[in-house]
Amino acid sequence: MEILISSSVWDPKPWVEGLSASRDITKIHVWPTTEDISKVEVLFVWKPLAEGIINKLPKLKWISSLGAGVDHLTSDPQIPSHIPITRIVDPFLARDMTNYVIMGLMMHQRSMLTHLHNQRATIWDRITYQPLKVGIMGLGALGSHLAERLVLLGFEVFGYSRTLKDIDGVKCFDATQNEEFLNHAEVLVNLLPVTPQTESILNANLFRKMPEQSYLINVARGNHLVEKDLVEALNSGRLSGALLDVFKEEPLPTDNPLWQHEKVTITPHVASVTTPESAIKLLLINFELLNNNQKLLHQIDLEQGY
Numbered sequence: 183m184e185i186l187i188s189s190s191v192w193d194p195k196p197w198v199e200g201l202s203a204s205r206d207i208t209k210i211h212v213w214p215t216t217e218d219i220s221k222v223e224v225l226f227v228w229k230p231l232a233e234g235i236i237n238k239l240p241k242l243k244w245i246s247s248l249g250a251g252v253d254h255l256t257s258d259p260q261i262p263s264h265i266p267i268t269r270i271v272d273p274f275l276a277r278d279m280t281n282y283v284i285m286g287l288m289m290h291q292r293s294m295l296t297h298l299h300n301q302r303a304t305i306w307d308r309i310t311y312q313p314l315k316v317g318i319m320g321l322g323a324l325g326s327h328l329a330e331r332l333v334l335l336g337f338e339v340f341g342y343s344r345t346l347k348d349i350d351g352v353k354c355f356d357a358t359q360n361e362e363f364l365n366h367a368e369v370l371v372n373l374l375p376v377t378p379q380t381e382s383i384l385n386a387n388l389f390r391k392m393p394e395q396s397y398l399i400n401v402a403r404g405n406h407l408v409e410k411d412l413v414e415a416l417n418s419g420r421l422s423g424a425l426l427d428v429f430k431e432e433p434l435p436t437d438n439p440l441w442q443h444e445k446v447t448i449t450p451h452v453a454s455v456t457t458p459e460s461a462i463k464l465l466l467i468n469f470e471l472l473n474n475n476q477k478l479l480h481q482i483d484l485e486q487g488y
Contacts, residue, residue, distance in 0.1 A: 183206055183207055183208060183223050183224060183469070183473075184207075184208055184209040184210075184211065184219070184221045184222045184223060184224075185201065185207055185209075185210055185211070185222060185223070185224040185225070185226060186210075186211045186212075186213060186215075186219055186222045186224070186225050186226070186239065187210065187211070187212050187213065187226045187227075187248075188212075188213035188225065188226070188227045188228075188231055188232070188235065189226075189227065189228040189229065189248060190228070190229045190230065191228055191229050192228055192248070192456075194212045196458040196459075197226065197248070197458050197462070198210050198212065200458055200459060200462040201462060201465070201466075204466055204469060206466075206469050206470070206473060207469070209221075213232065213235065214232070219238055219239060220238065220239070220240060220241070221241060222239050222241065222242065223241050223242060223243045223244070224242075224243065224244050224245075224246070224469075224472070225239065225242060225244070225245045225246070226245075226246050226248055226465070227245065227246075227247060227248065227254070227255065228247065228248040228249055228254070228456075229254055230254055230258070231254075231255075231258055231260065231261075233260070234260070235260070236260045236261060236262070237260075242265055243265065243266075243472060244265065244266055244268070244468070244472055244478065245261065245265055245266070245267045245268075246267070246268045246269070246270070246465060246468065247267070247268070247269045247270060248270060248456055248461065249269070249270055249275075249456045250269055250270055250271065250272075250275055250323075250324065250454075250456075251269070251375070251376070251403065252267060252269045252375075252482050252487075252488060253375070253376035253403060253405070253487070255267050256482070256484065256487050256488075257376075263484060266478055266481050267481065267482050267484070268468060268478050268479065268480050268481050268482065269480050269482060269488075270456055270461045270464060270480070271323050271464070271479075271480045272456065272457065272460050272461050272464065273460070274457045274460050275323075275324065275454045275456060275457075276323055276324050276327035276328075276454075277327070278453070278454040278455070279324045279327070279328065279373075279401060279453055279454035280324075280327050280328045280331050282401065282427070282452075282453040282454060283328055283371055283399055283401060283453070284331065284332070284335070286399050286425040286447070287314070287316065287332075287337075287369055287371075287399070289425075289447075290314075290369065290397050290423065290425070291311050291312075291314055292309075292311050293309045293311065295447070296309060297309070313336075313337075313338065314337060314338075314368050314369050315337075315338045315339075315340065315366050315367065315368045315369070316332055316337050316338070316339050316340065316367070316368070316369045316371065317339075317340045317341075317342065317363060317364065317366055317367030317368075317369065317370045317371065318332075318339065318340070318341045318342065318371045318373060319342045319363075319370065319371065319372045319373060319374050319383075320342070320343060320372065320373035320374035320375065320402065321341045321342070321343040321347045321349065321354070321373075322343075322373070322375070322488070324373050324454070325341065325343070325371075325373040326341075326347070326349055328371065328373065329341050329349050329352045330349060330350070330351075330352075333349075333350070333351035333352060338366075339351065339352045339353070340352065340353045340354075340355065340363055340366045340367065341353070341354045341355065341363075342354075342355045342356075342357075342359075342360065342363040343355075343356065343357075344356065344357050344486075345357075353366075360391075361391050364388065364391035364392050365391065365392075365393070366393075367392050367393070367396060368392075368393050368396050368397070369396065369397045369398075369399065370392060370396060370397070370398050370399065371399045371401070372384060372398070372399070372400045372401065372402045372406055372407075373401060373402050374402050374406060375402070375403075375487060375488035376402070376403045376405050376406065376487070377486065377487035377488065378487070380406060381405050381406065382405070382406065382407075382408050383406055384398070384400060384406050384407040384408060384411075384412070385408040385411045386408070386411040386414065386415065389411065389412075389415040389420050389421060390420065392420075392421070394419070394420065395419065395420075395421070395422040396420075396421055396422065397421065397422050397423050397424065397425075398412070398421060398423075398424040398425070398426075399424070399425045400424070400425070400426050400427065400428060401427045401428060401453040401454070402428060403428050404428045404429035404430040404431070404432065405430055406428075407426070407429075407430070409429075409430070409438075409440060412424060412440075413439060413440070413443065416443060416445045416446070421445075422445065423445040423446065423447070424445065424446050424447070425446075425447045425449075426440065426446060426447070426448055426449075427448075427449045427450075427451055427452065427453040428451055428453075429451075432450075432451055433450065434448065434450075464479065464480070467479060
């Protein structure tokens with residue numbers, strides 16, 4: 183079986199080396215290529231595909247995202263609806279995402295940026311800290327893992343998802359209880375998938391439903407956030423700050439006002455990065471399932487978008 187790897191962001195070399203060990207894979211192509219790819223049956227991709235690439239793959243049977251997100255695939259009109267699409271569900275992704283959010287949450291609760299400023303200014307100011315109620319939007323593999331760990335750390339945790347979930351120690355809400363959920367979110371962590379229903383969900387209307395001086399952590403997708411509304415909420419004092427790891431345009435343009443905003447902390451989409459060694463194990467399991475005409479693991483529902 184021939185496969186094609188297309189990634190506009192990551193170095194494909196670790197993926198090629200890891201997948202080459204499989205006897206089921208006879209040839210690995212890396213896009214862009216001038217080779218004949220008409221026999222390719224499997225496509226692994228991260229970030230947008232080149233226009234017209236699907237037309238070059240008449241034997242395509244399966245597409246997999248090389249990360250947890252699939253919005254770059256579900257929003258691509260050139261991908262046929264009959265081809266199964268899968269995503270990476272990796273325990274290391276969940277662990278790393280949880281660690282990142284805990285870091286941001288603790289830095290906010292303990293006023294670490296202020297302490298760092300005070301250190302440079304030789305100011306001794308013992309800033310007190312308060313218990314925080316944490317709201318998690320999106321209780322999939324990443325959100326559920328985060329919620330469970332925050333409960334163990336002693337935080338009061340609230341969860342929001344399209345359908346009601348049951349997680350020990352977490353007060354869960356469904357899509358009909360959006361406002362009630364937001365009323366508790368002194369810190370709001372966004373881990374929703376991108377769908378037509380969730381795009382631009384982090385907007386002025388949502389911010390008004392949160393407690394005064396709440397804090398935002400966005401680690402899902404930049405398309406969730408209306409940046410103009412965030413800046414206005416920060417300037418007005420509605421929100422006390424934000425930790426942003428994802429943006430509509432990446433790399434974030436140097437003239438974007440978020441770079442210079444004193445209440446915003448930016449990281450360059452590094453909250454949780456797929457580990458090829460771990461993800462390849464899942465891909466190889468799906469290879470075997472494909473060969474046996476069985477349903478693939480972590481196959482997405484195109485109607486739901488995730």
